[in-house]
Amino acid sequence: xxxxxxxxxxxxxxxxxxxxxxxxxxxxxxxxxxxxxxxxxxxxxxxxxxxxxxxxxxxxxxxxxxxxxxxxxxxxxxxxxxxxxxxxxxxxxxxxxxxxxxxxxxxxxxxxxxxxxxxxxxxxxxxxxxxxxxxxxxxxxxxxxxxxxxxxxxxxxxxxxxxxxxxxxxxxxxxxxxxxxxxxxxxxxxxxxxxxxxxxxxxxxxxxxxxxxxxxxxxxxxxxxxxxxxxxxxxxxxxxxxxxxxxxxxxxxxxxxxxxxxxxxxxxxxxxxxxxxxxxxxxxxxxxxxxxxxxxxxxxxxxxxxxxxxxxxxxxxxxxxxx
Numbered sequence: 001x002x003x004x005x006x007x008x009x010x011x012x013x014x015x016x017x018x019x020x021x022x023x024x025x026x027x028x029x030x031x032x033x034x035x036x037x038x039x040x041x042x043x044x045x046x047x048x049x050x051x052x053x054x055x056x057x058x059x060x061x062x063x064x065x066x067x068x069x070x071x072x073x074x075x076x077x078x079x080x081x082x083x084x085x086x087x088x089x090x091x092x093x094x095x096x097x098x099x100x101x102x103x104x105x106x107x108x109x110x111x112x113x114x115x116x117x118x119x120x121x122x123x124x125x126x127x128x129x130x131x132x133x134x135x136x137x138x139x140x141x142x143x144x145x146x147x148x149x150x151x152x153x154x155x156x157x158x159x160x161x162x163x164x165x166x167x168x169x170x171x172x173x174x175x176x177x178x179x180x181x182x183x184x185x186x187x188x189x190x191x192x193x194x195x196x197x198x199x200x201x202x203x204x205x206x207x208x209x210x211x212x213x214x215x216x217x218x219x220x221x222x223x224x225x226x227x228x229x230x231x232x233x234x235x236x237x238x239x240x241x242x243x244x245x246x247x248x249x250x251x252x253x254x255x256x257x258x259x260x261x262x263x264x265x266x267x268x269x270x271x272x273x274x275x276x277x278x279x280x281x282x283x284x285x286x287x288x289x290x291x292x293x294x295x296x297x298x299x300x301x302x303x304x305x306x307x308x309x310x311x312x313x314x315x316x317x318x319x320x321x322x323x
Contacts, residue, residue, distance in 0.1 A: 001027040001322050007066055007117070008033040009058060009074040009110060013043040013300045015282065016073045016125060019310025023318055031067045034058045039296040046291045058109045063116035071321060072122040074110050075305060111145050114152075114176075121177045121321060123313060125305055128158060128170040142174070152176035155185060161306035162245045163190025165283045166199060169248045169306055173313060177320060187316035191308060197241030199280035200262065210271045212261070217269045220258055236261045238270060249273075249281055254298035275301065283307035 004027045008017045011033045021028045030048070034055040035041050041054050055061055114122060131139050146154045154176040161169035177183060212220070224235030236258040237247040246260045253259065253273070261270040273281065275290050275297035283306050290297050 001025075001318075003027055003029050004071055004321055005067065005069045006030045006032075006071045006073060007069045007113070007119070009072065009113070010076050010106070011035040011044055011054065011073075012037075012040050012075060012304055014048050015284070015304040015307055016075055016123065016310050017048065018284070018288075019305070019307045019312075020071070020073060020123070020314040022307070022311045023314025024321070027322075031069060034061060039292050040300055043290065043292055043296075043300055046289045058106065061109070061113075063113045066113055066117055069117050070120045072110070072114060072117070072119045073124075074122070075125040076106050076110050077126075107142060107145075111150065114146075114150055118178065120179070121175070121317060122152070123310070123317070124174040124176075125310075126172045126174070128172060130172045131156075131158065139172075146174070146176055150176075152178060153180045155183065157185040157188070159185075159188065159309055161283075161309050164308040164312065165193055165281060165306050166196045166244065167246045167249060167281050167306065171305065171309070173309075175313065175317060181320040183317060183320050185313075185316070188309075188312045191312065193308070195241070196239045196243040196246060199277050200241055201274060201277060203264070206271065206274060210274055211264070212269045212271060214269065220261075223258075236270075238263050246281060249278055249302050251299045251302035253278065253302050254295045278302070283309075 001024075004024055006017070006020065006028060008014065008030050011017065012035060014033075017030060017033075021030075030050060032052065032055070033044070033048070033050065035044060036057045044054055110124065130142075133139065143154060143156075146152050154174060156172060156174040158170055158172055161167055161171070173185075175183060175185075220236050227234040238261050239246050240263040248259065250259060260273055262273060263270050275294055276286070278298060278301040279288055279290065280286070282301050282304050284301075284304075292300070
């Protein structure tokens with residue numbers, strides 16, 4: 001398979017890249033990456049040793065400075081589109097392009113780079129709510145820009161990572177190809193994987209600092225009781241080695257840490273996941289280096305992707321990426 005030149009935008013710590021590199025093997029060659037958060041860049045550069053430094057703020061990047069690419073990857077944030085610019089132009093009888101529809105959002109930067117570089121394909125990742133955001137208008141705009149304005153053949157699917165890792169994590173994946181082909185998400189199939197026990201470290205390797213204090217544990221229990229009494233589902237999610245799947249790991253895990261608590265047995269305060277366990281929960285190998293503080297590590301993994309899901313999508317895309 002000939003070389004596939006890749007741009008990794010909104011790269012975070014490189015989760016989408018990792019899954020794609022696993023799928024494409026030696027053919028994958030990342031020629032450009034962009035990420036603005038300095039701590040994410042620290043983790044990215046500790047794990048990916050590229051000849052080119054990571055570019056910073058994507059909004060300040062000239063799309064013509066991006067090298068030629070075959071594949072564009074982007075986990076862009078979900079933002080509403082302002083319709084003010086579009087309605088004004090329409091009322092004046094002027095045509096509106098994707099610039100008018102998407103200006104001021106980070107999707108605009110994805111679109112302008114796709115337009116300038118014309119990659120064979122792209123893979124975009126976003127939150128579950130992208131499909132329903134702003135009464136469906138946000139996704140409708142994205143879809144029309146990618147298909148009508150940019151001319152790509154686009155398919156999308158909401159996939160729960162629970163078929164790939166021991167974590168419920170629903171995300172929207174959008175795949176586009178310049179040429180029509182046989183790609184289908186039906187080829188993205190779940191894989192055999194372990195339960196929560198498979199990602200937990202032995203108790204002897206978990207420092208005491210991850211165990212909840214009496215004060216916090218009491219607070220969380222009371223908080224859960226209060227919400228249960230009101231019929232709400234808020235509160236912590238307790239897991240142990242026999243649990244099939246955790247709840248979704250969030251970027252706020254370091255702050256409240258209540259969505260996933262590990263039981264330490266009857267009468268003992270539970271503990272949080274360690275950053276390494278979070279990495280495993282997202283499907284990162286133990287060889288992945290974590291050079292940042294716990295607070296940053298929790299945010300980074302909570303913002304990342306389930307790597308095996310990306311790998312499966314990459315494997316389904318692979319036959320259509322070669323010349």
